[in-house]
Amino acid sequence: MNLSDRLQETAEQHAGKTAYHFMDQSASYAELNGAVNKMANYLTEAGVKKGDHVGLLLGNSPHFVISMYAVMRIGATVIPINPIYTPDEIAYILRDGDVKVVVALDLLLPLVEKAHAALPGIVQYVICETAPDAHEKIAALPEAVKGKVTAFMHATGTQSPLYQGPDIDEEDTAIILYTSGTTGKPKGAMLSHKNVFSNAKDVAEYLNITGEDRVVTALPMFHVFALTVVLNAPLINGGTMLIVPRFSPKDVFDVVQKHKATVFAGVPTMYNFLLQYPEATGESFESVRLCISGGASLPVALLHQFEGKFNVRVSEGYGLSEASPVTCFNPLDRERKAGSIGTSITNVENKIVNELGEEVPPGEVGELIVRGPNVMKGYYKMPEETAAAIRDGWLYTGDLAKQDEEGYFFIVDRKKDMVIVGGYNVYPREVEEVLYEHEAITEAAVVGVPDMNYGEAVHAFVVSKDPSLTKEDLLAFCSSKLAKYKLPTVIEFIDELPKNTTGKILRRALRDQVRQG
Structure with missing residues (x-):
């Protein structure tokens, strides 16, 4: 079975059932x-x-x-x-x-x-x-x-x-998702029909998404989080998508109330904007039985405030493009642990290992690795990167995590140096490469800094040989080469970047400088 065949099957069995609502349109x-x-x-x-x-x-x-x-x-x-x-x-x-x-x-x-x-x-x-x-x-x-x-x-x-x-064939490539790489250029994660079908099916089962659910599809469809959780998962079980063209708190609340939505999924930034929307009341999410958060860590304070105001459970999970993407979610039939990404979903294994690939005991920090039918075939035209990411059938995520005695996972730190802006991954190297393209820039380093609205923001430190170069000049230069969310919100000119004895730039020192500044 694959997603296309399943849609055909549902159309034959439930021909008149509503598949989606979109603005003033709908389709069976x-x-x-x-x-x-x-x-x-x-x-x-x-x-x-x-x-x-x-x-x-x-x-x-x-x-x-x-x-x-x-x-x-x-x-x-x-x-x-x-x-x-x-x-x-x-x-x-x-x-x-x-x-x-x-x-x-x-x-x-x-x-x-x-x-x-x-x-x-x-x-x-x-x-x-x-x-x-x-x-x-x-x-x-x-x-x-x-x-x-x-x-x-x-x-x-x-x-x-x-x-x-x-x-x-289930091993044929269904989707290639390009994800920014730490080496600069994006890498194409090849997902097979088995990968995407199994993850949609397992997510739907784990979160009990059925044909009776009406799922708000406000996450961008080109993003893997949306593809699996709010597009394929509802369609696989005959549910109804409530498609929102682009996220806005007003549009989400309007759609929820008009169509009595039962499931909402978003990144932490969305939850922040929904919570702050002045016209929202405790009844605005009255029909919603479950909220799903992913894409970045959801601040515990925000989680409690959102649940308290709207009287709805928020289940946080974890995933990555290379795993189609979901590997963990807080279970619905057991305790929800604030700050945790939950437990392994159906048919997927997660474990924490040390640098030798050996599993570590509960409470000890190590690298999170994943195995299951959802793990990608590899990176398109990148055999060496594939071999580095998938070893003995396990996908090495690069994320540091720990597991408690009850099987709940907690992310301790994200992939080294990655910045997450409103749920989107921004890799410093990619921004730095663009900064270095400017003829006046001799050194550049990018770090993530806390941002109230988007979780994190991009902060750039640059060394320029042209004293007349301004922040506005650099932003104009970068804006033609980078998507808006990747642009630095702060550009700081300094005389020299801090480095260790081997010449490696000390990003932690730069982050500390921002906090102290």
């Missing part, structure tokens, strides 16, 4: 499955074959759900990409991921025009219409570009709602 499982088949037929006509790669540059919408399931149904591989990435970041993933077809927002048409010459391997762009003048903008494209561009509605409008696809 039969309608969703028919739309998936239409898109699969179009992509096949466009030359997409089993094993090809299709990039999705989309926000939260039915377009994303339909396109993702259509690509998997063909036996091709989905590569979701954050649409707010800069052109350079997007181009790298499209090129490295060997993408053949792109499904994108109409807002990205200017990027499509530029990509035509830079990325000749892409044979077709399917543009999802969100603006009233989308068709006019497509029509205004140069003829050479226009031949590769088709509107989503036009592409699927004349296709059959029936589709007979190829046989799909």
Whole structure:
């Protein structure tokens, strides 16, 4: 069984059941499955074959759900990409991921025009219409570009709602998720059909997500947390997605109350904004039976304040792209421990090991490693990185953790030096590389600092040989090369970076300097 087959099965058994609500639209499982088949037929006509790669540059919408399931149904591989990435970041993933077809927002048409010459391997762009003048903008494209561009509605409008696809093996690659690497360039984690189906099924079972649930889908769909927990998990059991185009406290509360939502999932930043929303009352989440938190550590004080105000349980969990992503959640049938990421979910093993790979006793800190049907096949075109990450069947997360006597895990520290801004991973090396590209910068170091709204923020220390260089100059330089959430909120000019005797930059000293400053 895989996700595509399961959707087909649900559409046959519960044809009239609502699969999703989106703004003023809704669709039954039969309608969703028919739309998936239409898109699969179009992509096949466009030359997409089993094993090809299709990039999705989309926000939260039915377009994303339909396109993702259509690509998997063909036996091709989905590569979701954050649409707010800069052109350079997007181009790298499209090129490295060997993408053949792109499904994108109409807002990205200017990027499509530029990509035509830079990325000749892409044979077709399917543009999802969100603006009233989308068709006019497509029509205004140069003829050479226009031949590769088709509107989503036009592409699927004349296709059959029936589709007979190829046989799909559970080990075939379903999704490649690009995750920023500590070495600078993003790495593509290859997730098989077995990986993503098993994790959606096991998460749904562990959190008791059923066909009766109405799940708020406000997390960005291109992110693995959303893919499994608020998209695939509800669909796998015939639940209903309540799709929110982009997160805002007002929209979330409106959707919860209008559709009597039962499950909400978000990163700590979302919980902070919901808690602070002035019009929210204790009854605003009255229908919600479970809130799920992930993406970053949820401050215990925030957890207690949120639960106290809205009278709803918040279950914190843990995951990473390489594990599809979920490995732990606080169980629903036992004690919820504040500050803990919970216990191993169904069919997944977590354990804490020392530097020799030996399991350590409860209470002792070590590296968290994971084994299960959810662990990735490896990194795309990176055999050495794959061998370093997966050893003897265990995925080494790089996170320091400990386990108590009852099997609950606690993250002690995150991957070395990583900064988490609103649930998104920012690796200092990537930001530093961009800073070093500026001709006036001789040294640069980036650390994470506490931020009330986003959990953490990016703080950059730079050494410049040009005394006239300003923070504004550097931010303008970086903004064309980095997504907004990766940009430094503070740039501090110093004479020299602190280093140890071997010349290694002492990041801890920089963090201490920020705290003392």
